[in-house]
Amino acid sequence: MHDKIGVLKYFMKPQQYDTYPIKWNEIFGNKRKIYVEIGFGSGEYMTALAKSNPDINFIGFETSLTALYKAQINFHKNNIKNARVIQGDARLLIRELFPSNSISKLIVNFPCPWPKKRHKERRIFITSFINTLADVLKKGGTIELATDVDWYAQEVYENFSNSEFFETQDIIKNFNRPIKTKYELKWDNEGRNKYLLIAKKLKSFKIKRVLEGVSELPHKNIKDIDIEKLKSLKDKTFKDNNITFTVSSVYEDLLNDRFLLRVVSTDDDFMQQYYISIYKKTNDWLVKLDSTTIPYRTPAVKYTVYKIAELIEK
Ligand SMILES: C[S@@+](CC[C@H](N)C(=O)[O-])C[C@H]1O[C@@H](n2cnc3c(N)ncnc32)[C@H](O)[C@@H]1O
Known part of the structure; x- marks a missing residue:
């Protein structure tokens, strides 16, 4: 049995707020850099990063309640103080909850590539979200995508390369990072190839938000x-x-x-x-x-x- 109050302290309900975008320095009580992870699964990557970078604030987005629960237990067990989680579609919520030029890094590890054409709009890096990132990322801020799907790495590479707001580095095949996610370990065991894509924000775009101001x-x-x-x-x-x-x-x-x-x-x-x-x-x-x-x-x-x-x- 876990200390439920301890676990729940990471869970934010921004629906209850009356002013958007969120004043993140008030949430964390400091003005430290912000890293965001989309689809953190059990949260092992965010836990390890947050633990080794206490000077950075981490905000994770997940649609799955089970994943949210597991990640919070992980944070709690590791006495993490600099992380929060939010439930919902990150592509929409990041647009609404972050001010312009506020995120230093966005991390997406092994997302579902939604291979079917009719599910294309469910992929994370669709044009509207790339434009959102051109607003909310800091200038010089980066996105990091790790995937085991070669065509998906290529597609996202092209999406960022075609955007006037970003520059892309060459895709790194079979990268080796100090922290591995659950899916990464699984694909490593199966001997699959994996790809790391890094894109950097060059200039800003002003995205239209649905929520803004006092509500x-x-x-x-x-x-x-x-x-x-x-x-x-x-x-x-x-x-x-x-x-x-x-x-x-x-x-x-x-x-x-x-x-x-x-x-x-x-x-x-x-x-x-x-x-x-x-x-x-x-x-x-x-x-x-x-x-x-x-x-x-x-x-x-x-x-x-x-x-x-x-x-x-x-
Ligand atoms: C394949 S899992 C990868 C989990 C973890 N990153 C890893 O590497 O082990 C993808 C996760 O992304 C979440 N997800 C998918 N689309 C999302 C979205 N639009 N916003 C937030 N989370 C999303 C899913 O619920 C799922 O937990």
Whole structure:
């Protein structure tokens, strides 16, 4: 059994913040350099790096909850103080959570190359993310990609070489770094080739962010609601420029004058799922984000709350 509080201290929930991008010096209590790792798996690479570089702050992104859990246990066992982890798609969150020119190094070890053409957009180094890196990396900052897939190394090499914001070094075949990741050990044992690609940021690009500045918790009081209109929202989609939302379910608790709407919304490529709660107060009704799900309060989330309030008001 692990000391759960000790383990959880590494886990950040930036959805709960009200100002973006994050002020990293306040999180770490210092202004040290920032290294970011995407898809850290069990976290052995980040643990070893953080341990041997206490003067650098590390932030890791993972989509897998199991990986997040394992990495935090690793940090805790090694008494790591200079690391944090965040759950979600790093390509979108790095854009939203880091100010321009703030990251010194980005590390990606043995990512899935998503070989099928229809999954191409799931690859890490797509053009939109390379442009994000041209904003958030410091000038002279680097990206390091290790992979066992030759065509993928070549593809990423070309993507960075074709970007006016980066310069690339030649791919290093069968590199030898002092720390090996879990996948690296596995591929080494199988005798696979591996490739290391390093690209350096030359000049900056200003990326468009979805969240920026202060973001209040959206809510709206309305005098009365039209229950039939509310129920008819199920499976309806609403659009406003680059924003969409769909109400996928409507749950009702008539005994308590309370409704819960499950919503999926998008701001361009940023998709989130959450609940909107609608309940009776003494003199009126309140439409607000339900506290069981905590989305990033993007323009689509705010639009959803205000549009639903407008649509159901009697
Ligand atoms: C093949 S594993 C490699 C793990 C580790 N780096 C290693 O070398 O052993 C890739 C990891 O990347 C994570 N991942 C994939 N896409 C991601 C994304 N867009 N953002 C954050 N993590 C991602 C997956 O959950 C998975 O744990």
